[in-house]
Amino acid sequence: ELKVEQNPLFLSMQEGKNYTIYCNYSTTSDRLYWYRQDPGKSLESLFVLLSNGAVKQEGRLMASLDTKARLSTLHITAAVHDLSATYFCAVATSGTYKYIFGTGTRLKVLA
Amino acid sequence: DTEVTQTPKHLVMGMTNKKSLKCEQHMGHRAMYWYKQKAKKPPELMFVYSYEKLSINESVPSRFSPECPNSSLLNLHLHALQPEDSALYLCASSQVQGTDTDTQYFGPGTRLTVL
Numbered sequence: 001e002l003k004v005e006q007n008p009l010f011l012s013m014q015e016g017k018n019y020t021i022y023c024n025y026s027t028t029s030d031r032l033y034w035y036r037q038d039p040g041k042s043l044e045s046l047f048v049l050l051s052n053g054a055v056k057q058e059g060r061l062m063a064s065l066d067t068k069a070r071l072s073t074l075h076i077t078a079a080v081h082d083l084s085a086t087y088f089c090a091v092a093t094s095g096t097y098k099y100i101f102g103t104g105t106r107l108k109v110l111a
Numbered sequence: 112d113t114e115v116t117q118t119p120k121h122l123v124m125g126m127t128n129k130k131s132l133k134c135e136q137h138m139g140h141r142a143m144y145w146y147k148q149k150a151k152k153p154p155e156l157m158f159v160y161s162y163e164k165l166s167i168n169e170s171v172p173s174r175f176s177p178e179c180p181n182s183s184l185l186n187l188h189l190h191a192l193q194p195e196d197s198a199l200y201l202c203a204s205s206q207v208q209g210t211d212t213d214t215q216y217f218g219p220g221t222r223l224t225v226l
Contacts (some may be wrong), residue, residue, distance in 0.1 A: 028178070031213065033215070042201060042218060042219045042220050043154070043201070043203075043215075043217040045214045045216065045217075067164045088154075096167070097142050097159045097166060097167060097205075098156060098167055099156055101153035102153060103153060104151075104152075106155050
């Protein structure tokens with residue numbers, strides 16, 4: 001059974017600082033996704049990672065994938081308050097539409 | 112147009128009621144999904160339709176009944192729900208697997224309260 005874990009679960013950080021969120025998954029997967037969710041809102045797609053060593057960047061966020069270690073990271077550079085949200089990774093079981101979401105990381109960026 | 116719409120936005124129903132949630136997309140996506148999300152928890156996959164056929168049912172109780180009338184529409188019929196079914200119900204759609212466009216687009220959700 002595919003399991004997806006994120007850490008930390010909660011993250012409070014100062015503006016301007018850097019930090020990394022980790023996403024570990026338990027079985028082989030060919031697709032990993034990162035989403036953002038603001039309180040009371042739906043999910044917004046951030047990144048799709050499809051191969052080992054894939055790296056994608058958008059603004060202050062950069063995501064990477066290591067399929068051998070079954071690990072993805074979401075790196076935050078010089079955080080700003082607008083990045084405060086809950087971040088989820090999601091993994092799809094190989095060859096299926098079955099997506100399993102990680103536990104989520106609630107990020108709060110303090111001014 | 113990268114929008115998934117859901118109606119209603121809010122729904123309050125009694126345990127004996129029958130209601131339906133509706134989801135629509137016009138992106139030409141051939142996979143559509145229902146998720147349930149409880150407060151401060153990740154979304155949990157309920158159903159997946161692929162080319163209008165049910166391909167995944169995650170052992171969801173029969174009081175939830177999905178329907179995909181055509182490639183743009185997805186319904187979730189609700190009957191005899193329990194208070195613990197109160198949650199945010201999210202619909203999503205996606206393209207085919209394995210491409211850079213293979214991402215799920217989520218609707219705004221229906222917040223369901225069962226009394």
